[in-house]
Amino acid sequence: MKLQSYILSLFLFISAGCDGQNNSGNIQNVNSMDTKDNWKDKLTKEEYRVLREKGTERAFTGEFYKHEETGVYVCAGCANPLFSSEEKYDSGSGWPSFWKPVDNSNIKEITDNSFGMKRIEIVCSKCDGHLGHVFEDGPRPTGLRYCINSVSLDFEKK
Ligand SMILES: [Zn+2]
Incomplete structure (x- = not known):
């Protein structure tokens, strides 16, 4: 051993x-x-750019922005369950938005000071893949808006 x-x-x-x-x-x-x-x-090249290099997909272009099926959104890198369709809403931002993750322990928050802004970056807790950011202008009950790249997600239909 x-x-x-x-x-x-x-x-x-x-x-x-x-x-x-x-x-x-x-x-x-x-x-x-x-x-x-x-x-x-x-x-894929785009998944790598977003997940591993902290890129951002263009607003209003993502596969899951207007997606309304019932199921769970999992990490495109490692299949860790991240968000549920039950907590998805249309924030008007151009990216899939959720007011809560499936479980707080499935994501990690990192302070992001890039581009001269102070933001909270969200990554997958399992593979550290970049998902998006969380903002404090979401709906009740949490008041949070998890603004997530479609590219970082896969969907498992229920
Ligand atoms: Zn992951």
Whole structure:
């Protein structure tokens, strides 16, 4: 057992050193499917741009903006259930909007100071994929608006 984990960490050490991606310092919290190359194989170009590079789809163009079926929206990267059609509403923003996640532990909030704005970024708690942002101008009862890229979501019909 000990030897195995030694070999595994040696392997991780060597592979991390070879691909030149080791300067970010986040090698500890990635799992085996989480390397840049694996994500590029797994995701479409647009999914990669949004989920892994924190991109944003153009407003009013997303697959799920006007989507009204009953079911659960899951992470396009790892299938973690994120939002339910029951908490989806039309915010007029041009992106799918929800007033609550399926479970608070399925998402993570990160302070985002990019573009000179202070916003709260939302990522998937399982794979750290970028989903969108949360704003405090949503409907009752939470008053929150989870503004999410369709590209970051898959839909499981109920
Ligand atoms: Zn995920």
